[in-house]
Amino acid sequence: MFKGEGFLPILFLLFPVITLSGHDKNPGIIEFNGFCPQELLVYRDSQVLYNGKAWYKRYTNVRGNEFFSTALWVSGEVSIKGRTFRVRSLRYDIANDELLIRRSDGVAIAMNGEMVSGFTLFAEGNSYHFKNFRGRGNYGMNGYAIGLYEGKTALLLKPVKELMPLGYQKIMDMFVQTDYLYVYKNGQVHRIRYRKDLLDLLDDKRNEIRNFIRTNRLNILPEQPGSIIPVLRYYDSLPEQKV
C-alpha cells in the first residue's frame, strides 16, 4: 500500500487539505536568520531553536535520499514552547523522523523532538505543516505527521522512507517512500490500509455512515485521504450512542 513513488500523486490530491498559501509575514513569528546585533535575544532564541544532536550523514551509495520532498535546505517555520521561529534552512529526514536545522556556521542539528511542537516546510512552491504527535496521549503513532483533519477523531498522514536493500542484486540500495494513514479514535490510533479498515473502525455508527456515503456518492479511497475527511467530519457530528 502506497509503496514506491506514490507520494507525489497523494500530495496533489491533498492540495485542498495541505496549506497552499504563500508564507506572508506574520507579526507573531520571530524572524531567525542567524545572529543579529540584539545579542541577548539571539542567545536566548538560538538556545531554544538550536537544540539537538549534531547531525551526521548516515547514508552513502544510496539511490534517492532520506528527506521529505527535497534534499535541499528549505525555509520554514518551527514552533517551540509556544513560539514560532521562521528559519532559512530546514530539512525533514523521514527515514529517521528527525527535523534538521542548519546553523549559520553550517553545523546541522537534528532538533530535539521533545521540544518541537510542529513545523512547516516551504518546499517546491508548497507548504507542508507537520505536527509533533510524540507523547501526545495515546496517539500511539510517534513523531511528526500531517494532521489532515482533527476533530473528535483525527486523520493523520505520516510519510516514511525506508531503505530497500538491493545490494544482493549488485545495485545500490534505494529509499522507498510509504505514506501511512492513521485515524485517531477514542484515544487510539488505527492504521488505515483499505476502505474496509475505515468502515470497521466507524462500525458503531455503521448505518449512518453507509447512508452518508451512499447519499453523497462518496468514493472512499485510502489513496486519496481527502475523501476520508467528510466521512470523519460527519461521524464526529453524530450524537454519541447511549449504551
Added chain:
Amino acid sequence: MTGRGKHIRQVTTLISLTILCLGVKGQEGNGVLDRISQKFVNYCREYPWEEIYIQTDREEYISGEELWFNAYLIDRQSGKPGTESSIVYFEILNYDNRPVVQKRIRLEQGSGPGEIQLSDTLGSGEYLIRAYTNRMRNFLPSNCFMKKIIVYNALSNQEFKSISKLTTLTADTADPGGSDASNKGGFRIQVSGPGSGNRVLNIETTSDFRLANNNICYMLIQSRGRISYKSTISLSDNITVSNLPGTAFIPGISQVVFFDASGLPAAEKYLFTPAGKSGNATITAPVSCKKREKISIEVELNKELLTKLGSPEFSISVAESAGKSSPGIDDYIVFGSEFGFIPDEISGSLTGDVPDRIMESFLATIKSSWIDWKSILSGINPVLKYPGEKEFHYLSGRLMNRNIPVPGAYKYVFLSTPGKKASFRYAKTDEQGNFSFTLPVTGEPRDIIIQPESIEKDITIKMESSFSGAYPTTVSVPDTLPDDIRSYISRQGANYQVIKIYGSDMEEKNPGITALAGGLKRFYGKPDIELIMDDYIKLPVMQEVFFELLPGVSLRKKREEYEVTIADPVEIRIYEKPPVLFVDGVVVHDPAVIANLDPELVEQIDVVKERYAVGDYIFYGLVNIISRAGNYSCVELPEYAIRMPYRVADPVRVFSSPAYSDARARGSRLPDLRHTLFWNPEVKPDAGGKARIEFWSSDYATDYVVNIQGITPDGKTIILRKNIKIKVG
C-alpha cells in the same frame, strides 16, 4: 512669428517660471515641515515613553503596617495602559536615600497590585516611593514615578526627618539656562494670552536671522508625542505676531518648537494648558455611618468610559483621611516623569490650581528627557542600556577576577536550575565581563545556579541587582512635630499595636510554594542511555557503575585525578574534548565529584553520546547524574558558583477585613482599629459600568476617604474621591 508675439511669449514664459518657482518654494516649505513631522512621528513610535503611576491606600502609615498599592503602566503618547513592560520595580527610599523596601510587581494589561509590610523598625519621617520599569532605568534617577509618604514610629524616640529637597536632573541642573538655552541667537519668543483658549505668540527675530532664513521659519507644537499644530511662519518685521487657536494646544504641557529655514531647531518654549475637570463617573456612598456598620458604595461610570476595547478596571481604597491628597492619575500624567522630579509646589497641589507665575517659572526650567530633537532629526534613536521587559526579566551579572579588576571577557557563563529534568542555559560575557540571562515573567520561585564555563584562578561572579542604584539626591532635615501630631502618632501607634495583637486574617493570593521550580523536560531530550539504578544490583562505587552499566562511557582515575570519557558513536573513537558532566542538571567541572558520589544516592544516569548542540555551544557527549533528592544537595557548591532562590515577581496577598454580618460578631469585644477599611485593586464594573462595593466600618471613629483611580483601555482616566465619617456610638 512677429517680434511682438515673440515678446509676449517670452513674458508669458517668465511669468510661468516665476509662478512655478514660487510654487516650488511653497512646496519646499511644506516639505521641510512634513519631513520634521514624519521624523517626529517615527521617533515617538520607535522610542516610546512609559509612565508609572502608583495608587497607595493611604499617604501616612505607622511602622509595621501594610501598604497596599496598585501600579499602572501608561504609554505617554496614547495615554493607554502600557503593554511593553510586564514588571514594575517598586521601592521605598528612606530619608537617608537608601531603599528600605524593594519589590518586583507583575503587570497584566498595564496594571498590577502590590502589597508590602513596612518594617516596624522604620523611624518617623518622610519616605519616597519610587517606581519604574527596566526601560525607565535608563533615565533614572529623575525620570520615574516618585511620591512622598509619611511613616510614624510611635515607639521610637528618634526625631522626625523630612525630605526637604529633591535634586534631580531637570534643565536647571543638567542644562544651565533651561529650555531657552536651545534658542539660537536672533530668536526670542513671548507668549501672551490665558492658559487656555487662543494665544498670541510674539516672535522677535533679528534682521540677520530673517536674511539668513529668507524671512521664514517653521513652528511645530507637540504634547506627549502628539503633534497638535504646525505651520510655516513668514517673518515680516522685528516682531512677528502669530495668533494660535486654542485647539493648537492639547491639555497638559505643550512644547512649541521653531525651526529655521533649513529645518534645524531655532527655539523652543513649554506652555501649560489646564484640562477642564469633568466628572466621568459618579459615586454613591453614605456621608456617615456607625461603628461596625455595613457600608455600600456604588460607582457608576459614564458611558464614555465604556469602550469596545474591554471593560475598564479601577482600584479603590477606603482609608483614614490624611487631610491633603496626592495627585490623582490624571494630574500626575500631565507631567509624568518626562520632565524629571516635579517640585512640591507643582505636584502637591492639583495642577489646575497652580498659580500662573509659579507654573511659568517652572516651565522655564524644564527639559524633556524623551523628546530630543537632535535624535529626532538625525533619525538615530538613543541606545538604551536597559531594554523593556515584556516577556522576560533580565538577570544580569559580571564575571571577574576577585583580586584584580580584570573582567572575564567573552566567556561562557552557565545558568542551571537543579532538578530531575535538567535545564541548561548559557550566556556569553562582553568585553567588560557582563552577562545577562532572560527569565520568564512568572511569580514562581526558582532555584538558580550560575557558574563560569572555565574555572580560572580567583574567578568570581557578581550578580547585579535588578533595582537601580541611581538614587535621587535628597537632603533630609530633622523636623519638630507639633503636639497634636504627637498625640495623633501615639493614637495611631496604639491602634497598630491592637491590630497586631488581635491579629488579622490576611491570606496569600499565591500560597507559599515550597517546591522550587525546575524544567518540565530534559533539555537534551531522550538520552542515548537512561540508566535507572534500581533496575540493577547495587554497586559500591560510581567507578564500577560506569564500568559495568554504561557502555562507551568511562570514569577512571588517572594519576591523582578522575576523568570521564565518551566514545563518539559515529567516529567510534574517544572524543578529544571531555563530556560535560551534570549532577541534577547542574554542570560539574570536577569528575571527582561524581566519582565520590554514593551510588545509593543516585536514582538515574542519563548519557548522550553524540555531540549535542545548544545554541552555538557544543557538548562532546554529556552525562547527567540524577540524585534521588534531585535538588543538587548531594554536592557541595564550588566557590566560583552562585546559588540563589529567585522570584521574578513578588507574590501579592489579598486584602481582607472583618465582617460583622451577625450579632455575635458585632458584639465581639475584640477591638477593630483598622486604618484602611477596604482595598481592592481590581474592581470590574458590569457591562453597564456599575460596580457595588460592600465592607464594614471599624471601631475607629474618624474621617475616611474613598479614593478611586483607574484607566480605561482607551486611555481615559477614572478619578473619584468622597469622604465618609464613622461616628462614635
